[in-house]
Amino acid sequence: MLLRNKKKGLLAGKRALSSQKKQKVLKPLRARQLIRRFHVLLKNKTQLAKRLEKIWNCKLESDPAKLIKEHSPGLFKIFEQARLHTIETLLVNKSTPSAIINTDSLQPDRICEELGKIEGEIEKRGGLELYQAASVQGQSSQRGGDSSKKLVEWLKELGYNKKDAVALEIGCLNSRNLISTCGLFSKVVKIDLHSQEPDILEQDFMERPLPKSADEQFDLISCSLVVNFVPDPCLRGQMMHRITQFLKPYSQKPYLFFVLPLPCVINSRYFDNDRLSELMRALGFECIRHHESHKLAYYLYQWERRVSDELKFPKKELHKGAKRNNFCIVIS
Incomplete structure (x- = not known):
């Protein structure tokens, strides 16, 4: 999750503790x-x-x-x-x-x-x-919460078999989820703001050094249930824009796996699936898979075009209603 405790940046730079922390169990x-x-x-x-x-x-x-x-x-x-x-x-x-x-x-x-x-x-x-x-706990496998199951299902449908593919998982909560164990990637770099396991690097994505070469970029980035916890629409936009800098060159057709709570796209005053599609196209992405469950919206994007540094994506009211939420993503 995009939370932190007295660390720099938006979403910081220490490695996780060498021993796994005991997690509390809540109803x-x-x-x-x-x-x-x-x-x-x-x-x-x-x-x-x-x-x-x-x-x-x-x-x-x-x-x-x-x-x-x-x-x-x-x-x-x-x-x-x-x-x-x-x-x-x-x-x-x-x-x-x-x-x-x-x-x-x-x-x-x-x-x-x-x-x-x-x-x-x-x-x-x-x-x-x-x-x-x-x-x-909310994303535990016992509750069907490993969103990477859908990602792996889609990749297998697409016949994904890229040699030495490397993935980055932003907001990783479990180092043994399916993206790490499916065998489709030679390496999965796992980061989270508040690591719970020694195999997850405690790091703020917004503080992660920008890649200096394609060797430091990724064939796939997973950003599942992360952006919705960034507390400001403009910061969400900065994060989405920054993701493109960590993907392999668009000529290699890298992927972004993106997951939001369903209310973000079906019950917001300022956001819906059409608005998300506009944003992602502006960032150079094409959606190749989309699925909605009872609670979540899943997307698999392929990066196909370079994005302009001058991109603007303002907040715009789309739907009225007292019971709607205010989720949106803004690039200013």
Whole structure:
């Protein structure tokens, strides 16, 4: 998942621990509730951080507390008081607000207070480690959650047998999933922001050094249930654009396996399958396989054309409705 804890960048650069971490087991309902709540918290954190960046004309990256402390000890005291108070008083099963109201009007003292509350709630709910455990559990093979099954099925249908093919899996949660064990790839590089296994490199894709040659690029990139956890539409667009830089030259027809939660394309005000198709064509991709399950939308793209560095893909309202979500991908 696209989550981090005091690391640089969007999505950082240390290798995973040498021993596998013991993962907590949650009841399915509890896991789903935890995932949804953390998604809201991280989205609000991003919105508040952007407001503070605008006021201070600086870059907070992923650790607002550090910059607040360096910029203003007084405001850091407000941040810490709010964080500690939340840890001491929050009932984790109690309903909490899902959004910050009128973020653009908030001043630094209120922003720091709200950021402190968010950090406190993240800690109180078990931290990003518990969130990651819920995510791993949600994609466990026992629940049919290994999305790479669909990828391998498609590749076999296509007769994929490229010699010495190398794949990159962004947001890898299980080093023994089918993409790693199917035998179609000579090597699978597995990365995740918060690695749970020694075979998964703990790394932010947005911080991964750009390839210097085709030898450092990939025949296939898997990006399954990753982009939807990036908290900002523009950052999602940056990630999609960056993926093209890690694929082998388009003349070699490399692949991108892409998976989103189904509501992102069937219940968003700003996004649907047609809009996704427009975006991917603008990035030089052609969709060669598409499947929708009860909860997920799967896509297999082939990269066929170079993308312009000046590409723009704005936010545009497509569907009205009070119960729709706001998911979208923007390139500005």
